[in-house]
Amino acid sequence: MITDQISDLIIKIKNASAVGKATVIVKQSKFIENVVHALKKAGYLSSVEKVKDTRDILLGLVYFEGEPRVHGVERISKPSRRIYQKSIDIRTYRSGFGNTIISTPKGIMTDIDARKLKVGGEILFKIW
Numbered sequence: 001m002i003t004d005q006i007s008d009l010i011i012k013i014k015n016a017s018a019v020g021k022a023t024v025i026v027k028q029s030k031f032i033e034n035v036v037h038a039l040k041k042a043g044y045l046s047s048v049e050k051v052k053d054t055r056d057i058l059l060g061l062v063y064f065e066g067e068p069r070v071h072g073v074e075r076i077s078k079p080s081r082r083i084y085q086k087s088i089d090i091r092t093y094r095s096g097f098g099n100t101i102i103s104t105p106k107g108i109m110t111d112i113d114a115r116k117l118k119v120g121g122e123i124l125f126k127i128w
Contacts, residue, residue, distance in 0.1 A: 003079065005032055010073040010125055017061050017068035028055045034108040035101065035124070042099050042110050044069050044127060076123040086120040098128030
């Protein structure tokens with residue numbers, strides 16, 4: 001049983017990217033679906049497809065000139081300690097080359113989208 005779905009998701013994506021896999025399969029939930037769609041919008045995933053007759057999602061990974069798009073991840077808000085930020089406190093990550101994924105009242109989004117909509121929320125993880 002997995003207690004932290006987000007940690008499992010980001011580590012699977014990072015490890016699959018590191019070994020050069022084209023796809024990775026993760027367990028499906030509405031929350032995970034929203035997170036992977038935010039990652040696809042940010043350019044870290046090429047495709048998001050539900051696997052027929054199972055509760056899994058098939059994620060296509062992005063590579064640029066043989067290098068993976070995902071170099072690393074860092075879980076910020078954990079089940080034992082939640083971290084929240086106001087919209088004015090959200091800063092760019094790695095000089096704009098990384099993204100922060102945030103759970104807001106308007107849905108899961110990147111730090112750039114959250115600043116545009118002037119909405120804060122729970123900082124889930126950082127990805128670069």
